[in-house]
Amino acid sequence: MTGVIEKAKEARKAALKLANVPVETRNSALHRIAAEIRERSDEILRANSEDMRRAEELLRRGRISRAAMQRLKLDETKINDIIRMVESVAGLEDPIGRTLYAVELDRGLELYKISCPIGVIGAVFEARPDVLPQLSSLCLKSANAVMLKGGREAANTNRALFNAIRGASEGAGIPEGWIQLLEERREVREMLELDEYIDLLVPRGSREFVRYIQQNTRIPVLGHAEGICHIYVDEDADLQMAVRICLDAKVQYPAVCNAVEKLLVHRKIAGEFLPLIAEAYRKAGVEMRGCERTREIIKDAKRATERDWRTEYLDLIIAIRVVDSLQQAIDHINTYGSKHTDGIVTKNMKNALAFLRGVDSSSVMVNASTRFSDGYRYGLGAEVGISTGKIHARGPVGLEGLTTTKYYLIGNGHVVGEYVGPGAKPFSHRRLERKWKELESSLGG
Amino acid sequence: MTGVIEKAKEARKAALKLANVPVETRNSALHRIAAEIRERSDEILRANSEDMRRAEELLRRGRISRAAMQRLKLDETKINDIIRMVESVAGLEDPIGRTLYAVELDRGLELYKISCPIGVIGAVFEARPDVLPQLSSLCLKSANAVMLKGGREAANTNRALFNAIRGASEGAGIPEGWIQLLEERREVREMLELDEYIDLLVPRGSREFVRYIQQNTRIPVLGHAEGICHIYVDEDADLQMAVRICLDAKVQYPAVCNAVEKLLVHRKIAGEFLPLIAEAYRKAGVEMRGCERTREIIKDAKRATERDWRTEYLDLIIAIRVVDSLQQAIDHINTYGSKHTDGIVTKNMKNALAFLRGVDSSSVMVNASTRFSDGYRYGLGAEVGISTGKIHARGPVGLEGLTTTKYYLIGNGHVVGEYVGPGAKPFSHRRLERKWKELESSLGG
Numbered sequence: 036m037t038g039v040i041e042k043a044k045e046a047r048k049a050a051l052k053l054a055n056v057p058v059e060t061r062n063s064a065l066h067r068i069a070a071e072i073r074e075r076s077d078e079i080l081r082a083n084s085e086d087m088r089r090a091e092e093l094l095r096r097g098r099i100s101r102a103a104m105q106r107l108k109l110d111e112t113k114i115n116d117i118i119r120m121v122e123s124v125a126g127l128e129d130p131i132g133r134t135l136y137a138v139e140l141d142r143g144l145e146l147y148k149i150s151c152p153i154g155v156i157g158a159v160f161e162a163r164p165d166v167l168p169q170l171s172s173l174c175l176k177s178a179n180a181v182m183l184k185g186g187r188e189a190a191n192t193n194r195a196l197f198n199a200i201r202g203a204s205e206g207a208g209i210p211e212g213w214i215q216l217l218e219e220r221r222e223v224r225e226m227l228e229l230d231e232y233i234d235l236l237v238p239r240g241s242r243e244f245v246r247y248i249q250q251n252t253r254i255p256v257l258g259h260a261e262g263i264c265h266i267y268v269d270e271d272a273d274l275q276m277a278v279r280i281c282l283d284a285k286v287q288y289p290a291v292c293n294a295v296e297k298l299l300v301h302r303k304i305a306g307e308f309l310p311l312i313a314e315a316y317r318k319a320g321v322e323m324r325g326c327e328r329t330r331e332i333i334k335d336a337k338r339a340t341e342r343d344w345r346t347e348y349l350d351l352i353i354a355i356r357v358v359d360s361l362q363q364a365i366d367h368i369n370t371y372g373s374k375h376t377d378g379i380v381t382k383n384m385k386n387a388l389a390f391l392r393g394v395d396s397s398s399v400m401v402n403a404s405t406r407f408s409d410g411y412r413y414g415l416g417a418e419v420g421i422s423t424g425k426i427h428a429r430g431p432v433g434l435e436g437l438t439t440t441k442y443y444l445i446g447n448g449h450v451v452g453e454y455v456g457p458g459a460k461p462f463s464h465r466r467l468e469r470k471w472k473e474l475e476s477s478l479g480g
Numbered sequence: 481m482t483g484v485i486e487k488a489k490e491a492r493k494a495a496l497k498l499a500n501v502p503v504e505t506r507n508s509a510l511h512r513i514a515a516e517i518r519e520r521s522d523e524i525l526r527a528n529s530e531d532m533r534r535a536e537e538l539l540r541r542g543r544i545s546r547a548a549m550q551r552l553k554l555d556e557t558k559i560n561d562i563i564r565m566v567e568s569v570a571g572l573e574d575p576i577g578r579t580l581y582a583v584e585l586d587r588g589l590e591l592y593k594i595s596c597p598i599g600v601i602g603a604v605f606e607a608r609p610d611v612l613p614q615l616s617s618l619c620l621k622s623a624n625a626v627m628l629k630g631g632r633e634a635a636n637t638n639r640a641l642f643n644a645i646r647g648a649s650e651g652a653g654i655p656e657g658w659i660q661l662l663e664e665r666r667e668v669r670e671m672l673e674l675d676e677y678i679d680l681l682v683p684r685g686s687r688e689f690v691r692y693i694q695q696n697t698r699i700p701v702l703g704h705a706e707g708i709c710h711i712y713v714d715e716d717a718d719l720q721m722a723v724r725i726c727l728d729a730k731v732q733y734p735a736v737c738n739a740v741e742k743l744l745v746h747r748k749i750a751g752e753f754l755p756l757i758a759e760a761y762r763k764a765g766v767e768m769r770g771c772e773r774t775r776e777i778i779k780d781a782k783r784a785t786e787r788d789w790r791t792e793y794l795d796l797i798i799a800i801r802v803v804d805s806l807q808q809a810i811d812h813i814n815t816y817g818s819k820h821t822d823g824i825v826t827k828n829m830k831n832a833l834a835f836l837r838g839v840d841s842s843s844v845m846v847n848a849s850t851r852f853s854d855g856y857r858y859g860l861g862a863e864v865g866i867s868t869g870k871i872h873a874r875g876p877v878g879l880e881g882l883t884t885t886k887y888y889l890i891g892n893g894h895v896v897g898e899y900v901g902p903g904a905k906p907f908s909h910r911r912l913e914r915k916w917k918e919l920e921s922s923l924g925g
Contacts, residue, residue: 140859
């Protein structure tokens with residue numbers, strides 16, 4: 036059996052070749068993958084049934100939850116969703132070879148900054164089997180090699196999907212070895228050590244899972260462990276709008292990272308607003324936990340403790356705090372939040388601007404639900420992940436997050452000696468209209 | 481004495497405020513800093529004399545090199561260079577508040593992706609005292625707080641420069657605590673642990689120093705440990721041009737990271753080219769080390785060992801290898817190089833393109849000296865560093881490398897519930913021409 040390092044070396048070797056595979060080949064490989072998954076769907080569903088059979092046993096022994104089992108299950112509808120997803124990635128614009136900066140340094144000396152693949156992406160995920168085709172497709176589209184490590188519960192499903200994807204893509208001209216599957220639990224730990232071979236990790240799973248990855252590797256991690264999202268209802272809020280937004284942000288899909296977890300309410304409108312939102316939350320079955328001032332108004336709210344402000348519930352629970360000012364709301368968010376998504380409801384645009392500027396989060400909303408914070412809704416075409424880190428990519432991240440850049444300098448015998456010291460030639464630094472792809476094709480590329 | 485964590489907390493607090501200080505204030509603070517350094521130049525030079533006096537003692541005891549002492553020394557010319565540098569940073573375009581993406585999600589629901597400061601930058605450097613004002617100015621321009629840790633040899637000079645910068649900037653309205661100085665050696669180690677407070681490290685110094693930083697922190701590092709740069713002289717090269725470029729890249733300034741360290745020469749032209757370059761290198765006092773085939777042609781070349789291919793000399797030494805093909809040259813560079821800067825000399829544009837695509841380095845040159853790889857020459861205005869990493873920023877990095885992004889979503893009561901399920905409203909995802917700054921000022925910002 037091939038070890039993790041050998042697989043990583045193969046991936047790196049393949050990555051150097053894949054970086055130069057034209058987009059037409061990458062796209063047709065994606066179509067081939069979609070077709071292959073369709074053709075092999077019976078096989079994939081059989082593999083999934085095998086996993087489900089084992090999962091039922093684990094469920095009986097209390098080793099996994101019913102929710103985890105639900106996430107594990109594939110059916111024809113989910114297979115069709117996967118096929119559509121792969122096709123849609125094929126339809127996205129090529130993220131590679133874009134000209135990000137083009138400047139003439141001097142006559143005949145032209146500099147181009149080009150987007151290019153990062154190299155080898157490590158994709159680690161828990162039991163949802165649709166993550167494997169999704170991250171593989173995004174990596175292939177962006178010409179990156181990928182090392183995949185999924186949850187053990189989905190081992191058969193993952194292997195069936197992996198075989199379909201590898202077979203179809205390598206058959207369509209994608210360099211052998213570009214996709215690697217790790218199956219042993221101990222291999223995760225080994226993978227996290229391979230900062231020499233793996234350029235970026237994209238983890239998908241529970242907050243404990245992502246935090247474990249973040250804390251046990253020197254490889255950069257694109258992602259977020261949790262979303263402790265806030266909505267601040269300002270003294271100048273339209274209260275009906277605030278109810279609408281706070282309700283949507285909490286109940287429309289409470290189990291996700293961009294659902295609101297905390298409400299901050301200005302004291303001047305607390306007496307009027309809190310009864311309104313409390314009624315709406317009661318009807319929706321939301322458990323309320325409040326600070327003292329909140330509980331004076333919402334009598335059935337439980338007491339919120341210090342721990343509540345730091346907790347992501349992912350459930351129909353909300354913590355509510357009455358604040359004295361906009362600044363106190365901002366300070367609360369910057370202290371207790373997770374820098375994911377936070378919003379203000381206000382008619383006062385000065386307050387909205389102060390909130391946008393003051394809150395140090397990857398997405399800040401004015402008069403809109405935090406639930407909009409998402410790659411598809413943001414129009415990014417695909418979502419690689421939502422990053423709460425500030426380096427490389429932040430917020431909902433599209434394919435761009437799987438690219439880096441490279442400078443090309445094209446001269447005609449130019450040497451630096453002529454541009455230094457007495458009589459030095461000046462640089463023109465004239466912006467070029469020409470894109471690299473135009474020059475490339477004029478050079479016969 | 482304030483501990484490192486307390487300083488980091490102060491810096492983080494100041495960073496949140498500094499993020500919203502307008503560019504006019506930041507620029508006028510930079511001008512005040514330049515004026516203050518001019519006013520206090522006697523004081524700074526006296527502090528530097530004190531450091532020099534101690535350094536002479538260290539030199540006598542063999543504890544530092546003469547070169548290190550030279551780098552430590554400040555004089556009026558160098559002070560004037562520093563003042564000019566600070567003024568030029570004031571003159572650069574504001575990197576903050578730029579609109580990187582603007583899209584309407586639906587009527588009245590507008591998304592803006594804005595450049596913003598990262599937060600707290602850790603600047604660690606060895607004995608060159610001009611690094612302190614340079615990195616401080618770049619951080620201030622980009623609205624980041626900065627924690628500075630310089631070499632102990634320059635302690636007095638650094639403190640004098642720090643006091644001038646802090647006094648002038650805080651007097652000009654920059655939030656107190658935005659700039660912090662660490663003076664104890666043990667504080668470096670502590671600083672490297674503070675990934676909760678410091679967002680990015682920018683190290684400046686020897687390769688051993690940078691490597692130490694990279695290997696002892698979880699904080700992302702922007703920089704490079706070394707530049708093992710190659711020039712490949714293709715079979716279709718203009719040999720006179722190749723001599724010019726190989727000479728410039730080696731001798732014009734050999735002590736820097738973008739100087740060439742290895743020549744790869746196609747075997748078909750080795751017999752003609754190697755005597756030409758050998759003559760030029762001999763005249764310039766360059767020591768040549770070659771592979772067996774090189775030494776058959778250049779008789780006075782020393783034998784290059786495996787170690788030579790992996791060594792950055794930073795000196796008038798070059799290692800030369802005859803290769804059988806373009807692909808062998810590319811493979812050699814991807815195996816032994818440092819992903820910094822590598823070049824090809826050729827008249828054959830197909831070969832040039834294959835080289836550009838195949839070499840996995842941050843800058844790739846065609847018919848130009850590797851020495852051009854530099855932020856100023858690339859027209860970036862200022863250079864924060866040259867990054868050989870692929871995440872966040874790669875190659876020569878301008879002020880952009882000290883920024884991240886933030887999404888602003890401005891709605892009018894929009895909720896996600898209307899955009900999902902049966903009867904879901906569609907997203908328009910229409911690109912907006914409007915920049916955030918225009919909307920901001922129309923909102924009264």
